Amino acid sequence: MTPNEFLYAVLKAQSLDSESDEVKAMQTEKDKVKALLHECFAECPIKIRYAGSWAKTTMIKESYDLDLTCYFNRDDDDAGGTLEDIYNRVREALQKQYAVDPKRSALRLSGKEGKAKGIYYHVDVIPGRFVDDEKDDAYLFQAEGEKKRLKTNVQKHIDHVKDSGLTDVIRLLKLWKHRTGLTELKTFILELLTIEVLQRSDAAKLDEALVKFWKKMKDEGADFVIKDPANPEGSDLSGIFNESVRSMLVSSASDALARAASGDWEGIFGPVSEPSKDERVAAFATLSSKSPDAPKPWCDVR
Amino acid sequence: MRPWYETKPRLLDEIKAQLKQEYPTLHVVVEDGSVHIRGSLPVLDAGRKHELDRFAIDIGLPADFPRTPPTVRETGGRIPQTADRHIYTDGTACLYARPEAGRFWSPTTTLVAFISGPVLRFFENQACFELTKQWLYGERPHGTPGILESYMEEIGTTDPEVVLRCLLHLTPSRIRGDLLCYCGSGKTLARCHQAKVTRLRVRIAPQEARRSYYEIKKWLDGQATAAE
Numbered sequence: 001m002t003p004n005e006f007l008y009a010v011l012k013a014q015s016l017d018s019e020s021d022e023v024k025a026m027q028t029e030k031d032k033v034k035a036l037l038h039e040c041f042a043e044c045p046i047k048i049r050y051a052g053s054w055a056k057t058t059m060i061k062e063s064y065d066l067d068l069t070c071y072f073n074r075d076d077d078d079a080g081g082t083l084e085d086i087y088n089r090v091r092e093a094l095q096k097q098y099a100v101d102p103k104r105s106a107l108r109l110s111g112k113e114g115k116a117k118g119i120y121y122h123v124d125v126i127p128g129r130f131v132d133d134e135k136d137d138a139y140l141f142q143a144e145g146e147k148k149r150l151k152t153n154v155q156k157h158i159d160h161v162k163d164s165g166l167t168d169v170i171r172l173l174k175l176w177k178h179r180t181g182l183t184e185l186k187t188f189i190l191e192l193l194t195i196e197v198l199q200r201s202d203a204a205k206l207d208e209a210l211v212k213f214w215k216k217m218k219d220e221g222a223d224f225v226i227k228d229p230a231n232p233e234g235s236d237l238s239g240i241f242n243e244s245v246r247s248m249l250v251s252s253a254s255d256a257l258a259r260a261a262s263g264d265w266e267g268i269f270g271p272v273s274e275p276s277k278d279e280r281v282a283a284f285a286t287l288s289s290k291s292p293d294a295p296k297p298w299c300d301v302r
Numbered sequence: 303m304r305p306w307y308e309t310k311p312r313l314l315d316e317i318k319a320q321l322k323q324e325y326p327t328l329h330v331v332v333e334d335g336s337v338h339i340r341g342s343l344p345v346l347d348a349g350r351k352h353e354l355d356r357f358a359i360d361i362g363l364p365a366d367f368p369r370t371p372p373t374v375r376e377t378g379g380r381i382p383q384t385a386d387r388h389i390y391t392d393g394t395a396c397l398y399a400r401p402e403a404g405r406f407w408s409p410t411t412t413l414v415a416f417i418s419g420p421v422l423r424f425f426e427n428q429a430c431f432e433l434t435k436q437w438l439y440g441e442r443p444h445g446t447p448g449i450l451e452s453y454m455e456e457i458g459t460t461d462p463e464v465v466l467r468c469l470l471h472l473t474p475s476r477i478r479g480d481l482l483c484y485c486g487s488g489k490t491l492a493r494c495h496q497a498k499v500t501r502l503r504v505r506i507a508p509q510e511a512r513r514s515y516y517e518i519k520k521w522l523d524g525q526a527t528a529a530e
Contacts, residue, residue, distance in 0.1 A: 063358075063378065099383075110379065118389070120379030181327035181341020183358060183377065248329045255326055270353060277433065280354055283347040284430045288438050290348050294423040295398035295406060297388035298442035298452075 003207035006265050009272040011168055014060040014175060022122070026066045029121045032097070033109065037070055037125075040093035044078045047071045047135065051126065051154045053187070056161040058170045063178045065122040067106065069154055071138050072129045083129060083141035083149055090127035105140040105150065128152075137230070145239045153230035157188070160229045164195045169209045175269055176210075180252045184245045189237065192226040193217070211260055217253035222246050306367050307337050313368070320414045328359075328417070337363040339413070340377070343422070345429050355429035357381075361413075361421070371407035374421055381428055385444055388424075397424045399442050399452040401514050404505030446521040449514055456502065457484075462522055469518070471499045472511035 001009070016023050034048050052067030053059040070090055072079050080086045091107050094100050099118070101108040106124040111117050131137040131151065140150045161170065170191055177190055197216045203209040217224070223246075228235035259267045266272075275283070288294075307314040314337065318330050321339065328341040339361040345354045358378035364370040374395040383389045388396045397420040398406055406420040423439060430438035442448030453465045467484035471477060471491060477499055479492030487494050506514075 062356075108379070111382070116382075118382030118384045118387070118391075120382075122379070178358075179327065179342055179356065181329055181343075181358070183340045183342075183360075184329070184331055244331060251322075251329075252326075270356075275352065275354070280433055283352065283354055284426070284433070284438050286348040287426055291423060291426075291439065294427070294439035295402060295420045296437075296440045296442045296452075297396055297424055297427060298399040298448040299385040299388050299390065299396045299444045300400060301385045301444045 003260075003263070003265050004205040006272065007172060007206040007210075007269070010175065010269045011171060013272050013274075014062060014171060016059050016061050016064060022061070022064065026064075026122050029109070029123045030066055030068060033068060033094070033123055033125060036097055037090070037093060040096070041072075041079060044072055044076050046079075047130075049154060051158070052124070053174075055154075055158045056167070056170075056191075058161060058167050058174060058191070060171050060175050060178070062175055065108075065124050067124050067126060069126045069128060069138070071127075071135070073135075074130045074132055076129075083139055086129055087127050087141040087143070090125060094125060102143055104142055104144045147236065147239070151231045151234055152228075156230040157191075160195065161191050164199055166194055166198055166209075168206060169198060169213070170194050172206065172210060172269070173213065176252075176256060179268070179270060180256070182248055182252055185249055186240050189226065189241045189245075192228070192237075193224065196224075196226055207260070207265070211257065214253040214257045214260070217249055218257055221250040221253060303365075305335055305337075305365065306363075307332065317413050320412060324414045325417060328361075336365065337367070339363070339372075339417075343417070343425060345422070345426050355425070355432075357425045357428070359421075359425070361417070363413075368409045368411070371403060372413070372416065374424070376425075376428075380432075387428070387431075388441065395424055397421065399448050401449055401506055401510055402452050402456075404507070404510075446517050450518050450521070453514065453518075457498075459485075462518065466515060466518060466522075468499065468502070469511045469515040472503060472506055473508055473515060475508050477503060 037046060037048060049069045050067070051069045053064065054066050072086055079089045091100050091102060094107055094109060097112065098109040099112045101110065103124070106126045109121045109123050109125065111119040111121070126140060128138040128140040131139060136155060137151060137153045140152055142148055142150050161167065173190055173194055174187060177185055177187070194213060197213050198209055201209060201212055203212045226237060226241070228237060256268050314330070321328050321330065325343070328339050328343065331338045331340050341359070342356050343359050344356050346352065347354055357376055357380065360375045360377045362373040364372065374397060375393045376389065376395060381387050381389055383391050383393055390396065407416060427438045430436065442451055450462055450465060453469070454460060457465060457468050459465065464484055464486065471481065471484055477491070477496065479490060479496050481491050483489050483491045483494035485495055491499060
């Protein structure tokens with residue numbers, strides 16, 4: 001198998017089609033979330049749209065979620081006067097049925113009671129307010145960082161990624177990011193970097209494109225400049241793409257390059273064919289016999 | 303107070319170097335005055351050749367690190383945050399029963415040893431549970447029964463009264479060999495199990511022994527009352 005064939009096999013293994021159990025479960029939850037939000041904000045004409053990897057067709061099985069934007073009209077104050085009010089009102093609405101973990105701009109949903117308690121539903125809601133009546137640009141509240149407001153345009157982001165012709169490379173790099181533990185590197189930044197590096201590239205094969213990306217990041221990642229296509233002059237990305245994140249990216253790109261040079265693509269992306277359940281059970285049994293003094297988990301609840 | 307990574311920069315450098323060598327997919331992040339180790343932790347087979355699973359984790363190093371052990375969280379949203387999966391509602395993993403902390407962490411324990419030990423065992427346990435609904439290394443009952451069980455295993459007894467008597471040897475700061483041994487042999491501790499108590503003392507501080515003693519005593523009394 002050539003590196004290119006291997007990478008296509010990885011992509012196939014990471015596909016989530018609309019009939020998969022994961023997607024069906026996510027869609028079911030999405031419908032419930034939409035119904036809940038429309039019920040809670042019956043007086044406000046909210047607009048709920050897909051965003052993120054589902055809309056961009058860059059979802060991967062190893063780490064996925066469904067992003068839903070929930071935007072209010074520019075002049076609608078029923079949900080709150082400020083972006084923070086909107087963020088909190090949407091959070092309170094979702095808390096009626098979910099445990100809500102607030103992120104920088106998104107609200108992450110998991111089960112609240114019964115069997116599903118604590119189970120992540122792979123659905124995130126991003127509250128915001130349209131900038132004008134065109135209903136394209138929107139302002140989001142930012143719970144972390146110095147700037148409390150971020151101007152964005154979901155459709156521009158989706159088009160930027162989908163029209164780049166690089167969705168396969170982006171999916172592979174997302175998998176690499178996940179496996180390399182680059183949790184601090186936002187997927188949005190990775191997408192922008194990938195497109196900036198490769199959009200005019202002559203790399204015809206996936207392995208060539210990846211090597212080109214990693215080489216660029218190794219050599220120039222420390223000060224590589226990217227702009228938000230939705231707000232090229234306004235969005236300051238230095239907060240989320242800071243020195244610490246850049247340093248991790250440079251280091252991880254160097255490691256990936258070294259592995260790719262020695263042909264260890266499986267070391268970067270993992271094996272294409274996963275061990276069977278029986279093989280894994282047997283492997284765990286062997287592990288157990290090697291660690292007789294392993295600690296047993298506990299919980300301090302009474 | 304200056305954070306530990308400023309007063310002990312070499313310790314932070316050592317952690318970074320060790321992680322790069324042993325766990326290159328875990329990264330040091332300094333954020334809002336505290337240090338986190340974030341990334342993905344592979345669960346490998348016994349030969350360390352094949353990956354069985356992988357978890358996104360966050361290890362928080364407390365302000366008084368390395369005195370207090372790190373906290374561990376699963377950040378991929380895979381493990382439900384419930385006591386039955388040994389995760390508190392704030393996302394913190396409970397790797398072992400509280401009195402066992404001294405077995406797995408001391409200020410001289412390296413972070414890599416901690417990850418390769420209790421952290422990895424915890425995630426091996428979780429991966430196996432997801433696959434088979436069986437805990438690979440077992441689990442402790444919640445609350446005081448789990449604490450009692452951990453002492454029973456450590457002391458090598460099934461009698462809760464023996465555990466209580468043993469804890470009484472551990473509550474003072476100095477072990478007294480002239481007292482009767484906890485095992486019930488009728489000999490003094492010095493002529494019986496003093497070596498064992500001395501070993502336990504290294505891992506269990508007087509304060510923890512006192513706390514455990516009163517928790518177990520209260521629980522046993524409650525059980526006895528309920529039985530009546």
